[in-house]
Amino acid sequence: MKPPMLQMQNVIVDFDGFKATNDLSLTIESGSMTVVIGPNGAGKSTMCDAIIGRVRPTSGKVLFHGREIQDESEHGIVGLGICRKFQTPGVLVALSVIDNLTIAATQDRRWWRSFGKKGEAEARAKAEEILDKVGLTERRDAIAGNLSHGEKQWLEIGMVVATDAELLLLDEPTAGMGAAESTQTANLIKTLLGKHAVLVIDHDIDFVAQLGGHVIVLHQGKLLKEGTLAEIRADEEVAAIYLGRQK
């Protein structure tokens, strides 16, 4: 049987006794949409960190197409096909928008390639395509450091998409966006499905509703519930942790 695209098996990330993820297991299938919600400190970002190699699990495994990746280097993991957008926009501030996207779209990422032109034209063409998709055509040659917060968010989403990774992790992609921009972002994300699997972390329940997809609720580093948004909304335990009610 073919293994699922991504599996986390009993992952514990222990920060000096505080278990940011505590025996967390979950599965993500190719081309799917997963939304992760949960109160602050539930371990959502740490979960992403553990997948992309930013933190190393104290115990447990992360499997990508059946291959253990929890000890791979960060850039090695991206090479395998997982890319993440961070909570605070991280763009390359000194470079233009198009250069940001071109660097992201370059498929051969070995350092000595930077002395030649091989693969540059393809990456540039791909970058132009993404530029249009994320609506930054008019800002093509602007320096990324001069973009507004919202534009940086879009640029970074564009960069993550441009890497052509199979699994995209988007950590709060709508932070600092208005309602109209959030809707645009949701529409953009939906066009990615099928080709990419997308995992989104967000607090905004309207945005989560627009995305549709499978919802996972994390609480105290553990998977509390999963299901459709309607099921999650109807769940009393979820309501309890969000509203702080005692059972």
Added chain:
Amino acid sequence: MTSLKSSKPIAGGVALLLALAAPWLLSSYDLNLLARFLALSLTAMGLVLLWGEGGVLSLGQGVFFGLGGYAIAMHLKLVGLGPEEIPDFMVWTGLTALPWWWAIFRSPVAAVLAVFLVPSAIAALFAWAIFRRRIGGVYFALITQALALAFATLLVSQQDKTGGFNGLTDYKTLFGFNLNFPSTSVGLYYATLLFVVIAFAALTWLLGGRYGKMLRAARDGSNRLRFLGYDPAPYKIVAFTVAALLTSLSGALFTLHAGVISPALVGVVPSIEMVIWAAVGGRESVIGAIAGALLVNFAKDKISTAFPELWLYGLGLLFILAVTVLPKGLAGLFGEDHPFKPARWRKEKAPEPAPPLAPETAPREEETVA
């Protein structure tokens, strides 16, 4: 703006013509100074690549300057000696035979190769060890400063083999040319100018292409780069290695013009002075670095002749001014956006330049392995 832009190549051309005509325009004393300072500008150019574009502040460039300088000086001390003879200072300190690593430098080819290859190899290994562990910012600056100190101390302590505090001096001929002839001085001046032009062209090419973009990306967001699937370390290793090569060449040429290399030219203070040349000229501008090296050193020559005790204060003041008022150095005055230009003339505000000591400081973003 367009008029300023189109005037740049013309200004560059005029400067090059003046430099070519310098042997007819300057006294032999001033020509020698110009040649020395042009040689030093290679060090500043290396720092533009490493510090300005790569965000890596090295306070130990004196080590590479010294490696280049001593390599050529060892050769110069050996030419003209018979097979059994050893350099004068060795005789005085009681050494009877030439150490094997000195003997290699009898060959001019070996000496020239050593100028190019030894510092590059050491720099590449050192940078590989450091950047792979994600050490950066202030930590890197401190490690390199310690290296400069250790290097100078080692040279002084091994007096019988290095000439000690006095270094190596009193050269006669280079590749068969008498170093005391004016024609040799002029030839060396043109050779230095040629190296400066080549280095300028090479750096412009390197920084204008993909590598330059990747280096800036590694400077401003090595984590973002890592999570786009790149290893940021090699870009910094290349920058450090190229800077070391330029600095070594700079040291070798300077030694030829000055007729001496000694620990006083390679230690902590000279290494910091090298950073100041780049800071004053503009650490993001190759042409600015050349101007900075020339200006600071001519100023040093004039001021320290007139008021010997004042120069160090002047140097400190220059550095403070460069960092606070002109973070892009003199080159910033000619850029799109400088502090004395009225706000309405400015184009889009440039992104905040990285602070001079700690761009993307190690402890926060990079987990520093101390």
